[in-house]
Amino acid sequence: MRSTERGAFTREERKAALWALLIAGVIAAMAMMVQQWTQPSLGPWGADQASVAMPDVLDAQPVA
Template sequence: MRISEGGPFTPEERKAAVLALLIAAGIAVFGLMVQQWTGPSLGPWGGDQAAASMPGVLDAQPVASSAF
């Protein structure tokens, strides 16, 4: 391993590292923007389907208490 006065890395290696960090930051920012635009996927329960009842599914009811 060659150690120069500028540190253990060559200028090309430092340039490649900075470029990799910039690309990773760009991908992360793009992902956050897409997440803000789209919101979570709720499948059939999202949007217009939120109020629709599902056939064969009963509403939640409390369990009848029995005398012990």
């Protein structure tokens, strides 16, 4: 096989793909670091709202 044969992708395309993978990896790593420092938002069911009972809602009970 000759080394001058043209491949599926050009050198510029391979370079762009490498940069895209590198940037995606950095973004994923940063997201994982930020996730360690923050708590998920539970909206109205958060810790300060957990003890509030909803009106006209009964506790779950078996049918039989």
